[in-house]
Amino acid sequence: MSISDEFAFIKDIQPSRLFHEEKVVGIGDDAAIVSLEDGYEKIVCVDTMVEDVHFTRQTMAPFDIGFKALAANISDVAAMGGYPLYYLVSITIPKSWKPEELKEIYDGMKQLGDQYEMDLIGGDTTSGKTMVLSVFVIGKVETGKRLLRSNAKEGDVVFVSGTVGDAAGGLDILLHNGSEPGAYPSLITKHQQPKPQVSLGRILCSYERVSLNDVSDGLASELLEIAEASQVDILINKETIPISDDLRDFNAEKAFSWAMTGGEDFELVGSIPKKDWALLQEECLRSGISITRIGTVHTGTGQVVLKTDEGKQKLKKEGYNHFNRS
C-alpha cells in the first residue's frame, strides 16, 4: 500500500455519519474531542489482538478479528456497568494484508459498534511484520454507579451469565479440526464473534452493591480477581457451573476445564447481596438474559475454593493468558 493508498484507506474507513455528532469534534485532526453530560464518569479501556497469539488467518476471518477486538473492549465497559460510546483503533499492518481485508476488519468493528451506536473517532495506522490491532474504547457510567471487583462481601450470591467454556471449545475445533467443519457453529461463533453483556451490566448497575468482572481470562482467574480485590473467599459448586449442551456434546471430558480456564467467553461474573438475588433473577428472566448462581462469598483472604463430589480444592490463576512465553 502506497502513501496515497493510505490516505484513501483512512478516508474509506471514516464513518459517514456519527451517532454522537453533537458531542464529537476533530476527527481527522491531531486528536478527537468528546464532551460528556454532567452526572457521568468516563470509562476507558484498551484491548489488543496480535496475529499468531490471539488469532491466526485460519481461526479468524478479518471481519471476526475486528468484531472480537471491539467486543473485548465493550465487555470491559459492561463489566464496569457502563455504556460504550466511542472507539479509536491503532492497527499495525504487515505487507501481506490486502486493502479489502483491512476494510473487513473495520467492517467487523462497525457491525458490532453500530449495535451500540458507537463512533469510531480516531486512530493510527502503521506498518509492521505482525498484524496488531489495539482498540481503545471510551464509555460512560452514571457518577458513583460503577461496578468494581472490590465490592464483594460475605454472604453474597456469586453468579455468572450465559454459559462458559464455549469460546475455548470453538477454538479447539478451529485449531485441531477435532470435528467435521461446520459442526457446533454456536461454539465457533462464541470464539469468533463473542457478544458482550452490556444489558446485564446496566441491570446490575441499578443494584446497591455488585462486584463484577468479565470472563476474558477464564472463570477461575476472574473469580480470583474478585476474591483478591474484595479480600474475601469465594466457594464455588462444580455442578452449578453453566456448561452448554453443545460443549458437553463436543468434548465431555474437557468441557469443565474449558469452562474454568478457557476464557474469552465475555460473560459477566460477579456477586450481589443475597437479599437482591431473587429480584435480579426476575429482571434477567424478563430481559431474556441467562444468569446462574454458582457459589457464595465468605470471609477470607482472597481464595477461590471449588466444591466437587470428591471434596474441595483451591483454584489457581491458570486462565488463558497471552503473555505466557514458557
Next chain:
Amino acid sequence: MSISDEFAFIKDIQPSRLFHEEKVVGIGDDAAIVSLEDGYEKIVCVDTMVEDVHFTRQTMAPFDIGFKALAANISDVAAMGGYPLYYLVSITIPKSWKPEELKEIYDGMKQLGDQYEMDLIGGDTTSGKTMVLSVFVIGKVETGKRLLRSNAKEGDVVFVSGTVGDAAGGLDILLHNGSEPGAYPSLITKHQQPKPQVSLGRILCSYERVSLNDVSDGLASELLEIAEASQVDILINKETIPISDDLRDFNAEKAFSWAMTGGEDFELVGSIPKKDWALLQEECLRSGISITRIGTVHTGTGQVVLKTDEGKQKLKKEGYNHFNRS
C-alpha cells in the same frame, strides 16, 4: 516471561501514587474511570511505535521508545491546545525482550509523563513477534477553546515553533553513523526524546482563532493538512524556515529537505490572525518559546506554495509516512 512474571511486571509498572487521585478509579479493574470538571472537553488520541519501522534496537534505547511514544501523543494534545492528563499503554512484547528493558520503556514514559503530572491508568500486555507500543492519551481543553486545523483564514500569519528537521538529521546520524558517535547530541536527542510543545499550545489557546498542527509527518505535510482543512492556500518563504545551526553544520545539503519532510520534530505549526501576531511573539519571548513567521495564508483551494530565489513551487505530501510499503 511466565504468567506469574506478568502479574509481577504489571504490579511493578503500576504507579505508586496518582497525580489526579480524586478523579480516577478502577486501575487494575476491567477499565479505568475518570471524571472531568465541568467546562472542559476531553481530548483523546493514540500513537503507535513499531520495532523496525519507527525504531530499531540500535537507534533507540528502551527508555527512548517509551519517552517518544508518549511524546508523540502529548504533542497531539498540544496541537489541540490542551493539557495531557492520563495514558493507557498497549504493549506487544517479543520473547527476546528482557523484563528490565520493558521496565525502562515504562520509565521513559513515566519521566515525561511526570513532567505533565500524567497518570498511567490502564493497558494491555500481549506477546508477539514484533515490539509494538500503542499509547492512548486523554487530555482536556476548555470547552470551545480547541485548536483545529480548519481555522486558517486569508491574511493570517503562518508560524512554526523551534527548528525543524533536527529529528531527521539525528536519525540519519544514528542510521548511517555519518559522523563520529556523540557528535551533534542536540540532533540525536531531538530524534530520541522530542519535547512536546504543551506550553505553546496553551498560549495559543488564549487567542480568538488559531489553526494548529504538530510536526509529526513533516512541515510540508502538516501545512498541506491545514490548507486543505481550512480550504485556503499557504505561501511559505524558503529562507524563513527555521533550521538549526547544528543541522546546517551536520549536512548543509540535506538540511532543508529534512526540515520540510523529515517529520517527528513535534514542533507546532499553525496560523494566527495578523493583528495578533505581535502579541503572540511577545508572549512567546517572555515564556522562552521560539516561534518564527514562515508565511501567509491566502484565498485558495488547499495548496501550499514554497517561494524560493528560483521562483515558486507547489508542495506535495511527501512527509515521513510509516505506511509506505513500496
